[in-house]
Amino acid sequence: MTRKPAAQQRGVASAGAGVMRTLKRGAWRPEEDELLSRAVATEGEGRWRTLPRRAGLLRCGKSCRLRWMNYLRPDIKRGPIAADEEDLILRLHRLLGNRWSLIAGRLPGRTDNEIKNYWNSHLSKKLIARGIDPRTHTPLPGAAASPYSHHADAAAAAAVSADKTPPLPEVEPQFAPPPPAHPSSPSGAGVVGDFASSMVGLGAEGFDGLGDPFCAPDVAARGVFGLDCPIVDDATFSSFLDSLMNEERIVDYFGDHKDADGENDQGGA
């Protein structure tokens, strides 16, 4: 996608006709990408604050980091989200809520921004079409009687229409819905309670030996599970997440229609 030059794009000036060195904003140009890539190659990631100056870029460090993380990193995977990736995103979102970076961490080559965008533009609509609240994974109010009906409510119907996907088969959800994520905690506390209750339906019985096995270290550190929550090391938590990938595909949750409708045929960046 081509984009307008910085100042034009966002209305925020890179103007400033002063002595002051002004920062450029908006879309990155190829030569800027080149400068950034070279700088990271020689100096490594980190020290984003000072990197742009050393690289000869008129960008803030924040912008450089974002560009590198979401676009320039060599290990980034291009192309449409595959069915198994989508399955995993759904599973992880049920568990973790909108913790995109954590979710992205389990999808090699995918960025948090990409997953967030995919969720907002595709998956949340699919859930709504199924009469499921994408935020809580619980039935939408109007759809409570038959949450998986094709005609659950107007919102679902509208979403189906908007989604341009064929109707989904009526399938009982594989998993028991977790409680809503914490809305008041934008950067992470959304996990609150999700882990424990999600385990009921997530085939997590295999983790019985771990107590509350899904108290990831950061979650435990935030105290969201209280004192009873054992702190599980990264490896344990990681192995749990890995196990999600090996479960029967969550696609039953939606019906396996993706390949047929070509919905994921969006090109890469």
Added chain:
DNA sequence: AATGTTCGCAACCGCTTCCGG
């Protein structure tokens, strides 16, 4: 063909968390 609408995604913003002094 022209115009309006919707969609997908890159980039920005503001807040939170981390870390060193």
Added chain:
DNA sequence: GCCGGAAGCGGTTGCGAACAT
């Protein structure tokens, strides 16, 4: 323990492209 700077994260914005009328 406190403070300030740096890094990280999630929500939101706004543009161009694609599609519909």
